[in-house]
Amino acid sequence: MDENDTIVRPNAGEFGSDTFSELTGISCIDHMNQVKAWVKEGEVPEDASHTVEDFNLDEIKARLHFRIAADTRSEYHFQKAEELAPLDFTIVRASMPLRGGNPFGEEFFDLYERYQNAGSPYHGIPRRTARLGKND
Amino acid sequence: MEKKEKSNLRVLTHNTYDMHAIWDDQRPFVKETDIGESLGWELKPEGLCKDDSCIPYTPLNDPDSGYVDFLDITNTLGFSNVLDVELGLAAVDTFSLLRSSALKDRKAPNIELPDVDGQLHSLSEWSDKKKLLVAFSSW
Known part of the structure; x- marks a missing residue:
């Protein structure tokens, strides 16, 4: 700014x-x-x-479900958030430690692979995707 | 997981607000005097108002009850919400107007954030300087 x-x-x-x-x-x-x-x-x-495009309604709803999940640890709201924004690191990766998972573990690399395969969608300036995989 | 009494509503925005609520057909009705703190818009005779702006609003229920339909208020303001009746929780996107305006006009809103000691600082403190905003997570 x-x-x-x-x-x-x-x-x-x-x-x-x-x-x-x-x-x-x-x-x-x-x-x-x-x-x-x-x-x-x-x-x-x-x-x-x-x-930068604004969030669509699914992405907004996903954040609201995640907001409830982060406050209550409600598995239902974690799942709803992930369903609505399955490639959003802010939700899916941030949920991992809150759900007992490992944000540096296998599930993260699975997410990253799906994210790369989808063209690295991001609400910001796009950049080249780093080479990162399970075997790197 | 703590269950909320049906006489309360916890509103989750960038902060958390607990308020008294009356539930009718799975819809929470809250004191109109509690609207301002949680949503940033106050109910006045001319409508829902913030600073110099007002949106016409007529309560669906008895205006003399002192309670208003919380979901109707959020919908009128254009704030998306997710309500969990069982938990007595409502998450509300109160930043929608601010966000869309900043994206369109590319003008930074005067956000307020705490420093490492919890002291709040406004962006306006550096209004005559170049600013680099860094957001990160330790995961």
């Missing part, structure tokens, strides 16, 4: 360090250079004009 609170570049999945580069295949350096160029020179990358 600039000095006038205008959103210069919408949200994107980025990395602040290379801690997980081996896992993700993504280095933080490109993004860090983008941020530096914007702060110092006011330069913005081409993808900054990307329009």
Whole structure:
């Protein structure tokens, strides 16, 4: 956001360090250079004009079910949330530890594979998908 | 899992609000004076109001009862909701207007977030500076 609170570049999945580069295949350096160029020179990358679409009704309902589930640990609402937004990390991966699962385990890699196969859907600036699989 | 008494309604937005409710045909009716705190819009003679904006609203039930149909209010405001009658819970998307406006106009809303000591800070504290918002999860 600039000095006038205008959103210069919408949200994107980025990395602040290379801690997980081996896992993700993504280095933080490109993004860090983008941020530096914007702060110092006011330069913005081409993808900054990307329009982020709002959630559809299923995605909104999924978040509301997840909100109830996070408060009550209701398995019914966890399931409803996942049914409505099956590829949404904010819901499906965040549910894993709350349901006794492992957000770094087999179920996460299954989710990631489904996510990649679906074209990596994301409400933000799309990026190349990192190579990440069960055997990596 | 704790079951809520049918005389109460817990409203989940970005915060949690417990309020007295009367249930009729699986619909919660809450005190009209409790609407403002949980949904950010107050019921006034001219309708549902927030700051200088008002949306015309006529309660479906007896206006002298002091109670209003919670779901009808949220629907009038365009807030999606999920109601769990058994648990006495309603989750409400009160950010729909703010979110769609920010996405369309690309103007950052003046969000308020706590620092590591719990002290609240508004985005406006840095209104004359460039800002990088970082959201992350430790999973």
